[in-house]
Every structure is written in structure tokens, then in C-alpha cells.
Amino acid sequence: MTNKTVPVADETVESAPSAPDNPTSTAPAADTAPSSQEAPRAGASLSGGAGDASIGERLKALSGTWWARYSVRVISVVVLIGLWHLASVNDFRLLLNFENVPRPGVVGAVLLDLLSSDTFYRHISASVERVAIAFGLATVLGVALGVFMGRNRFVEDVFSPYVEIFRPIPAVAWIPLAILMLPTEQSSIIFITFLGAFFPIVLNTMHGVDQTPKDLVRAARALGASSTSILIHVVLPAALPSIVAGMAIGMGIAWFSLLAGEIISGQYGIGYFTWSSYSLVQYPQIIVGMVTIGLLGTLSTLLVRYGARPFLRWQR
Numbered sequence: 001m002t003n004k005t006v007p008v009a010d011e012t013v014e015s016a017p018s019a020p021d022n023p024t025s026t027a028p029a030a031d032t033a034p035s036s037q038e039a040p041r042a043g044a045s046l047s048g049g050a051g052d053a054s055i056g057e058r059l060k061a062l063s064g065t066w067w068a069r070y071s072v073r074v075i076s077v078v079v080l081i082g083l084w085h086l087a088s089v090n091d092f093r094l095l096l097n098f099e100n101v102p103r104p105g106v107v108g109a110v111l112l113d114l115l116s117s118d119t120f121y122r123h124i125s126a127s128v129e130r131v132a133i134a135f136g137l138a139t140v141l142g143v144a145l146g147v148f149m150g151r152n153r154f155v156e157d158v159f160s161p162y163v164e165i166f167r168p169i170p171a172v173a174w175i176p177l178a179i180l181m182l183p184t185e186q187s188s189i190i191f192i193t194f195l196g197a198f199f200p201i202v203l204n205t206m207h208g209v210d211q212t213p214k215d216l217v218r219a220a221r222a223l224g225a226s227s228t229s230i231l232i233h234v235v236l237p238a239a240l241p242s243i244v245a246g247m248a249i250g251m252g253i254a255w256f257s258l259l260a261g262e263i264i265s266g267q268y269g270i271g272y273f274t275w276s277s278y279s280l281v282q283y284p285q286i287i288v289g290m291v292t293i294g295l296l297g298t299l300s301t302l303l304v305r306y307g308a309r310p311f312l313r314w315q316r
Helices: 002-015 023-063 066-089 104-115 118-151 153-166 171-181 185-210 214-222 227-264 270-279 283-315
Strands: none
Touching: 066 104, 104 118, 104 283, 118 153, 118 185, 118 227, 118 270, 118 283, 153 185, 171 185, 171 227, 185 227, 214 227, 227 270, 227 283, 270 283
């Protein structure tokens, strides 16, 4: 058996060199040639995909920059003014009637005239003063009451019915009662503005205190912290994001309530200016008053948010 297998092994060994002479043996070589040529193409496609991905990432990063975001916001406002101009010029009437709505150019000219007079600034300063006093009182009392309601169930049971009953009452409904209860028009307006900011601050503060992680409180107690230290160093920092959100919402509602409160004032205020313009059928002045209230409310809300940023450094 060994004499038979040895020639067979020799034949197989000798047949290996003759493989290139065989036409059928060239087929694998032909098959391998295209695969070696296609490899650079695959590499090129991979590099192209990486290039596309990097471009997409660059565009995404570019769109996330602050100046790009604010550019989009400015463009959106410009588009809205352009649509307003087209609707006013063409007397657009479809669900909304723009026949009597003044054009943006007319409103801008009236605004420039008002900016050159001292009376307009007196209206603005009177409204800012009222909002500052009312919002300051609402913040102090609202945060204090919200903390007590969030930390003590008995205090929550005592005050929550009043909060839930008085909160849905609109500011306009408080005007007659404010006139009867308070001695001056200034105090009546401040009271109505105070109510608008008070309830959002109370509810958001109570929610933030109630949602404080219990593990942090237990850990602080285990380390020997007193109740006052837990409140100052654990509960208030954890609830601060909700408190700031309530203050921002309260600031917006305060300006909304101010307009209702200044209807009863016969002297100064941007809300009184807007209402008197409506009574005198001065349409451009109405729009100027509305835009002024919106801008003042936006600036006040931004002031609240940016003013609270140093106390929220732990979030970043």
C-alpha cells in the first residue's frame, strides 16, 4: 500500500507546477484581479462617506452657534413684518381683516415720534416700577409659601384650597374689589399685578421642593446636617430650577395683569396708554403699546433667567 500511495503523492506534487499552463487554472486569477481593483473603490467610497459625515457635523455645529440661532430668529421676525405689510397693502380679508390695520411703516413713524417725547417714557417708567414692586413681593412671598407647602403637609392642606380657588380668577375680575379694598390707584394696580405673578411662583416652588430627591435628604441627615442646613444646601438648590421657571412664567403673567390693572389708572402706564389709544381710535398707537408691552415682558423674563444663572452653575 505504501508503494501505491507514493506515486500518487508524486503526481500531485508534479501537477502543481503545471497549473499555470492549464487554461482552467487561470480563472481564479481572473477572479482575483477585479477584487484587487475594486478595493480602492471601496476605500474611496468610505472616505467619501466620512467626508459627508464631517460636512454634516460641521453644518450641525454651525447651526448650533449663538449667532446662527439669533440670525434665524431675526429673519423670522422680518418675515412676519413683511407678511404684515403685504396683508395691509392688499387689504387682506380671509378670517382676518387687515383693511383698518396700519402698515408697519406708519407704526414705525409713530414710534419714532413717541420716542422723541417725554410722555412715552413716563408711561414706560410707571409700568416698570409697578411690575418691579409687584414681582418683588410675589417672589418673596411666593417662594416662602411654596417652600413651606412643599416641606409641610399641614401647611399645604391649609393654603392649597386658597391657591386653587383664587388662581383661576382673571385679573380683570379683581379690579372692582381692588378699588374697594385699597386706598389708591397705584396700590390697586400693584395688587392686581402681584396676583398675576404670585400663583405661578407658589406652585412651581412647591413642586420643586416636593420633587427634591429623598436620597439626598437622607444622606444629609446621616451626615449630621440640621433641618436648616438641609433646607439651604439641599432642598433649595434642588428646587431652584423649578423656582426660576415659576418666576419666568410669573413675570409674563405680571405684564399681562398690568394691562388689566392700568385700565383703572387715569394717569400713566403703558397699559393705560394702549387703552386710551383704543378709546381715541388711534390704531398705530395701539400697536406701539402692544409691541412695547411684549418687548418689556421679554426683557424682564430674560433678566430673571440670566440673573439666576450664577446660582445654577451646578447644572452645567
